[in-house]
Amino acid sequence: MADVTLARLGVIAEQRWGLFTTAQAATVGIARKQLSRMAAAGAIERVAHGVYRMAGAPSVGHETIYATWLALGGATAPRADTGVPALVAAGTTAATVHGIGDFLLDELDYIVPARKGTRLPGVRLRIRRLAPDDVLPVDGLPTLTVERTIADLVDLGTDMSLVAGTVRDAVRAGKLLSADRLAEHLDVIGRRTGCEVAADLFELSGIRPEGFRGD
Incomplete structure (x- = not known):
């Protein structure tokens, strides 16, 4: 038995x-x-x-991220009407999953399509409407793409020097697949703030990603 x-x-x-x-x-x-x-x-x-x-199963890196996703019902919750998984790693959590940036995970950050409560400590759930191409699985965990992750960090008000370091890591690791896609995400933020976010971020990072068509 x-x-x-x-x-x-x-x-x-x-x-x-x-x-x-x-x-x-x-x-x-x-x-x-x-x-x-x-x-x-x-x-x-x-x-x-x-x-x-x-017992005997190897522990994955940053297991708390994956275990919390499961505890929140990530494996069983129905997808949003856009087809996006109901629980997506975001912000510094997504950056950590991608292996870019240097962040202290004092809070785990996930995006949900509708209001969802939790009693789990150290967990933030944010309501956002995501498109299917904003998300990809990383080792089976639904996660914001690298481009969307970087833009999300900016949108959250993360220290720009840390975001610039994240950009450098992504470029050097070959994980930034579309600089123009990143610029599009950043331009949305720029229109709200009146800043040239993409150009400023790439200048601060000291890297001009291949394919970026900014002025």
Whole structure:
């Protein structure tokens, strides 16, 4: 029976970084009390509120980001009417997932299509309407694209020297796929602020990305 239970959980966990939630376990007939007993026996490990890792499964980098996404229902929530996942890593959280920038993650940031509450500490949920090309999966986690992430950092009022460092990291790693797409996102912010955001940011970064057609 124990082997069957572990096999059921394993099927779920192998889809998402070796992790699963209590809600997902319930769909295959495994109750919370049973999970508690399995955790006490060392068969699974609790990594966040309502989220467990299979024993022996490797821990992914920045596991808290992925575990929190699961705890918030990211794996089961229906997509927005635009087809975008209901929970998307954003801001410094997205930058960390992409491996660009140098940020201290004192808060995990996700975008949702409609109002959503949470009691999880250190989590910010922002309502934004995203287009499908604003999002891509990074190791299976729905995340703002690099271009959209950088613009999001600017929009949040992040220190521009830190954003410039993020641009440098993205360019050097070959992760900034469309400088003009980034400029389009930044121009939207510029029209609100009256600043030449794209040109100023690229100048501050000391890098003129290939393909940027700005003056």
